[in-house]
Amino acid sequence: MPAEEMGKVPKRLRLIFAVSSVVLLIVLAISPVRDYLSDWRRYERDYVRFAESRPDTKRLLSDFRPEIDQVWIPQMQVVDRCTTCHQGITRPSLADASVPQPFRAHPPIPHRVRDWGCVVCHRGQGLATSVRDAHETTLAWEQPVLSVRYIQSSCGACHRAELPQTPRLDRGRRLLLTLNCVGCHRLQGVERPPMLGPDLTNIGTKVNRAWIYKWLKDPRTLTASDGSVLVNGYENEDEPRMPKFRLNEKELRALSGYLSTLAGEQIPPYKFDPRVVAAWEKRPDVIDQGETRFRQMFCTTCHSLAVTRAGETKLIGGDIGPELTKVGSKVNADWLAAWLRNPQSYLPRAEMPHYQWSDQDLYVVTRYIASKLTDPSLLSDAPKLEAPASDELQLGRRLFAEKGCSSCHVIKGVAPQTDFGPDLASLGSKNASQLEFGNSKITRTPVAYIEAKITDPVAVNVAARMPQYSLAPGDLDALTTAILSMTGKSAAPGLEGLILTAGHPQFRPAGAFGELYERYKCYVCHRFNGSGGTLAPDLTNEGSRAQKKWIAEFLKNPQTLRPTLTFRMPQFNMTDEEVAVVADYLSMVMQTPAVNLASGNSKQFTPQMASLGKQLYEVKYQCQSCHTIGSAGGYVGPNLTNAGNWINAAWSEEWLKNPQSLQPEAIEPHRDFTDEERTALTAYLMTLKQSAPTHAGGGSGKGQ
Amino acid sequence: MKPPLSKSANSSSGQHGSAVPLTMTMREALWSAVAAATAFLPPPHAHLPNEPKGEGGSCCDRTPRCLRHSCFHDTGKSACATSDTATPGCATSDTATLGCALLIAIVLMAGLATSCRQNRAAVPPDPLAQAYDSEPDWNDSSKVTPLNYQQAQGKRVFYQYCVWCHADATPAGPSNRSNLNPNPPLGNDGATLNALSDDFMRNVITLGGAAAGKSASMPPWGKTLSQDDIDAVIAFYRAIAQPPYQPPARPGPKYSVR
Secondary structure (H helix, E strand, O other): OOOOHHOOOOOOHHHHHHHHHHHHHHHHHHHHHHHHOHHHHHHHHHHHHHHHHOOOOHOOOOOOOOOOOOOOEHHHHHOOHHHHHOOOOOHHHHHHEEEOOOOOOOOOOOOHHHHHHOHHEEOOOOOOHHHHHHHHOOOOOOOOOHHHHHHHHHHHHEOOOOOOOOHHHHHHHHHHHHHEEEEHHOOOOOOOOOOOOOOOOHHHHOOOHHHHHHHHOOOOOOOOOOOOEEEEEEEOOOOOOEEOOOHHHHHHHHHHHHHHOOOOOOOOOOOOOOOHHHHHOOOOOHHHHEEEHHOOOHHHHEEEEEEEEEEEEEEEEOOOOOOOOHHHHHHOOHHHHHHHOOHHHHHOOOOOOOOOOOHHHHHHHHHHHHHHHOOOOOOOOOOOOOOOOOHHHEEEEEEHHHHHHHHHHOOOOOOOOOOOOOOOOOHOOOHHHHHOOOOOOOOOOHHHHHHHHHOOHHOOOOOOOOEEEOOOOHHHHHHHHHHOHHHHHOOOOOOOHHOOOOOOOOOOOOOOHHHHHHHHHHHOEEOOEEEEEEOOOOOOOOHHHOOOHHHHHHHHHOOOOOOHHHHOOOOOOOOOHHHHHHHHHHHHOOOOOOOOHHHOOOOOHHHHHHHHHHHHHHHOOOHHHHEOOOOOOOOOOOOOOOOHEEOEEEEEEEEHHHHHHHOOOOOOOOOOOHHHHHHHHHHHHOOOOOOOOOOOOOOOOOOO | OOOOOOOEEEEEOHHHHHOOOOOOHHHHHHHHHHHHHHHOHHHHHHHHHHOOOOOOHHHHHHHHHHHHHHHHHHHHHHHHHHHOOHHHHHHHHHHHHHHHHHHHHHHHHHHHHHHHHHHHHOOOOOOOOOOOOEOOOOOOOOEEEEEHHHHHHHHHHHHHHHHHHHHOEEOOOOOHHHHOOOOOOOOEEEEHHHOOOOOHHHHHHHOOOOHOOOOOOOOOOOOOHHHHHHHHHHHHHHOEEEEEOOOOOOOOOOOOOO
């Protein structure tokens, strides 16, 4: 090769070198360009610009560094880089809604961002540094950010007990219980209650085949003649516990036929005293008398009735027991009398108290219900159903097991089922790829999956056995929130210690009081030591609050304490011995050590103290805004007309010191009384005595 | 609580078996098409499909400029071959190689452009989807007011302590409001409450009506409720006010989002 040509490279080769070096440079440039253009760098540059436009620039940039910022919580396996872009999240001065995202401060919540990070509550990918990777589902990272609508589910992942701050989650958890989800599914933190649906062993003695047919066909629309939504005969917004199963005509006939023959351990119809029947049978006012007694017994504290006033029909009454507007057309009159006599003889776990009704009351009330609370057209659109054939019975028996009926209903001699549906205890932690969407058109996210499963199970899986629920939108959100909160056992070993469990075991007293407590079902409405109902006052400290004599009188003749309340304690017709047992137990056992009855009640009050107290009550503190004495005053607090016979002086003084220390949810404001004022007010209250107890009907109220 | 990257250890039950996610977005589809088309190119391109996307807005117009800059400043005259302002000399060179180079540029731009389009197509947020809780309008039950965390806490406080006198319907039935003289304002009475400053409301609630020159029927809540509770309940009143509450004017932000 000639020397002058040694340094010469063929033109073609030069071009290849040129091109490949350019390609190489472009390839090398990709990385820095990409880095410069990355989401997080852009947001950091924007944040600096933004901070410079604010008056407190110096403070906003005091610990800003142009690098990835992260919250690392090794104990929970949390690495959150969200604060790289969400720079202002902990700066109180950026809380204003005019601050553009992602720089706005987080609203104040009980947990600090630096302690807990973001993804613990909001989900998403804490490690990601681009907007899409962090917030959405991508091929590599699946967990999308949780909409704030369901954010309370994250509270529920650790807080298993009810929290006042999470109304939606608490509602959802109550729905999980009241809709009997636990009948078929295993749920985290929800125990299977002893009774889910009624025992059907003797259902044939209670209702007829046509009623069962209609109920099975659609429990919500029992008489949907005009297309309105009806439950058990009347309109109700609440979802009935019994869902709609998709049964065809043959199945409906078979199942209703099978159930209507169930009268295995038939209870003999209750035999009324023939003298009572003879005296009342022919009387024209027997039904009116029945209605009066029905009202006087305050059945509507637990049961509702449809009442039409001024052209508007409304359900009036409580929701502890079933709605009764058309119950007379549903149940057999013999069954009704036996049930009212002793509900537990038909359903051992029934929540209805065993009232000590006289034969006369029982007779007139039964007549009233069977003739007035009826609707002759209730079953008019059910087909003619004869006695079931043997093949129908066989199919019905098989369907009872196949459709999962035995998950909630007991029939003696039929094996009960548990875990009929899938285990949902960790559904909340599943990613979209772990869920079976099939060919459905549902958006591939866990939230969409759960909502679709609840609203229309067949849309997700054609062969779904799950029945059909029809929930109000708010309830759907609440239920989805509660299901999302069930994240199963966490893989993080450090987390177990953080999980707060639901507290309070059931309060089950023993002895004579225990028997009465069960018989009169005190716990259905009242709360004892943290367990029980919330309709009526918490009786945990009743012995410290009320005088024993008053408790005994009240049990004999419950009177109204809070005039605004429509729910009142029903009359139980207890015997004197029973009253003595209950009054003894409540006043001796249900006490708080915070109130010293011995020293407080022995205090001597002078008339001067009482007159000062009256003045404080009426002028300085205007207690009459909320409390009634005699006929004047407000409706918020209890009626104090008979306070001197009702309240212990020691309780009154302690209560005035700090009401919430004795009853945390008390509405009464905690005020700054001096010791002298407290004593004077108590002295005044102790002078308030009603000479004769009123007989205006029972009364006891809900705390709020 | 679930650590961000740990897959759930629980085995899924019968109904929730694992399924392959089929959420292939337009961007991913485009990338795979591009990857197939450029399979014959030299190795460096092989990693292109893994490249994260660019960001929203400005990247579309910025990217071509950047490419041009890097070739002019860093690669000298021979680099003209790839630039869109190529010299006449380049045009005479091997067309196949030039084609490859142009293809690279197009692929890069196309990739960035698609990712830009991806980001721009953001879904407008539904106000109730982002609400912690909600409160139906007191006068019109078809309307629902979204509440944030603080307002939702205020709602809880309101329905425990305030509703008895500051609403016409209470959870227990009738209200104590008509019983008081003067009538306390309704919780949503914007005409009355909007004129009161947050500080004044805080004082009335904390110290009682008498201390602020109002009715002594309003008790002091300062020892019953925490400061946070009181601020929350004021926020709740502001949220449900009819006519709606307008916060006092503040200097508008000079900064604007691009």
